[in-house]
Amino acid sequence: MNFELTFGEQYPGLFRYCHSLTGDPDLADDLAQETFVRLYDRRVGGTDEGLRAWLFRTATHLVRDEHRAGESHRRLLEAHPVRPEGSEPPDEAVQRRERVVPVREALGHLTEREREILLMRHGGFSYREIADAVGVAPSSVGTLLARAERNFVNVYIAPGENYDTSR
Template sequence: MDQTQFKQLFDQFFERLRNYIFYRSGDPELATDIAQETFMRIWEKGIDPDKGKEKALLFKIAGDIFVSNYRKQQVALRFADSIIQTNSSLSTDDQISYNELKHRYEKALSGMNEMQRVVFLMSRNDGLKYQEIASNLDISVKAVEKRMSKALEYLDKQLVHE
């Protein structure tokens, strides 16, 4: 798909796609972000939709992104709730230990090799798979595996065996 065809596809379907996500989410900013991400994926992956099937493909991709985003939000909310519940039920000693561990973790992250930290955070915070990380960083999956292994080894040394 060349630039002209992509622009025509964008102009023809962007508003409809954005409205579809808006109706599902009720959030205009999220709807715009997901619509833009949908078109970015089409462009980056060089997908050339079959004539007459463009709309179905775009709405499928946007729906998948929306569901993935929703799931990530739910996991984050459950985690935040568990932290709040855990923190409220912790004794003073446990709270001090928790804060100390959190500080050591943040310090360990800041002292980690940048390449390892990027891979670690993309995996743990963004929930990306090794293949996705490799694609985003333009490196091999083996390189991602090695960097992740080194990052975990470093954190183990800094947090557990300190």
């Protein structure tokens, strides 16, 4: 397994997944790094697809550990920007934050599994990869995903958008 190749291909997606789940880019970096350390520490091998599934399954478990500790869940709902945004003007940063808050609040109303399935699917994962990472049957992913989307939209109110949540 080539570290540079694997890291370059998988780390950005792993980070985005952890970032989406935790709402905290610093924590996401910690967890994504931890996942990679475990990958090499435990000498995980296999196909590219299997490797990707292992990475995201491990990251999912790590995020769950954080959620169970309560700390991340609090962060998730607070949706605070931890990292300085460089040259971004303050008003733009505020607007960006305001766009993120309702999304995180809606995610906060989902179950842990619903959150994971939703974020993985919208991160480009196949049903099989999701099933493997979350620990459900591939045939049930569609149903779980549809339910997660419905529950998300029932709570989510996008700024400036109208959507009939009864649909």
